[in-house]
Amino acid sequence: MAKLFDCITDDLQKFIAKQHLFFVATAPLSATGHVNLSPKGLDTFRILSRDRVAYLDLTGSGNETSAHLQENGRITFMFCAFEGPPLILRLYGKGYTVLPGASEWDALYKLFSPLPGIRQIIVGEIDRVQTSCGTAVPLFEPIGQRDNLVKWAQNKGEQGLHDYWQQKNFVSIDGLPTPLGKQ
Template sequence: MGKQYKALTGKDIDFIKQQKLFYIASCSGQEVNLSPKGYDSIRVLDKSTLLYLDFPGSGSRTYRDAMAGGEFTLVFNAFTGPPMILRVFCKAEALEKDDTRFEGYLSHFGIDGSYIRQLFVFDVYAVESSCGMSVPHMKYEKERNSLKKWAKNLAEDGSLQNYIDDHKVPPSLQDLDTIDETLS
């Protein structure tokens, strides 16, 4: 059944490259964040380093948790072929566009970075594989390109950076009473 070890194996790396969907879970003392991620947005740099291409969205809890030194778990699971779940435990470093390393890391994706929010470098300290026998078989149809189009449009009209800056640190769900009062 399950195994635990310190770094990705060749089999793990091949498995990650095949996945169309994965999840990032993070926490830094506030609510636990769990986000599904698609697109061709993950790269394995070596057995202990993953690189994630982050598109702008409604919140940025991943960024908040990385800046606070929080814990991260990336989860990959098979929807086709033999069952498997792969959990990658790591720390994250956020790389913003003004970081001198940004362009070098972005080159791993071969895309224009004008509509990207940031990159994350994940430093792996443990890996766990498990059976995944309860995960259903599912068929991949296609990507949803609406997020990319939206981000590209904001980049083209010059408003993307303002959007990113305005959504850099999301409100804590622990402050819902305060949030609800401002909405009233």
């Protein structure tokens, strides 16, 4: 059932482009640490090459992905077909965080539409591409993207977001530091 690919093929790129939602998974090295799995939307995912991807990371309640990447770099992206033929796509690799002001920031940031609450860009260097059947994934029809996070960030304003980051985004739930805490 599972198929392995050397890279993100043209057909898989087309599949990714049609998805309204993707998931990001990371984990700390500690056996007692918490695995993090986050859903993402709002047209924030980009394919940079056949083995490199990035997503625009917006301010959230935690910053687990960034903390885990700083500790060990492991990352998995997952896409599920909720419409059309069943398919699950996983992209495995090593990732890292790019903060505003970093040398890569401008080149990456221009690939995205500006959104309020931008915190960082997560880049993944993909070393394994795998599909599976997805026949148990239910069919859903998208109604649209929620605008709650965008409105929340607009209401916070720039200083409010920086204050929030200090309170909620400098350390993971397991106590790991995040790159934001080094600014």
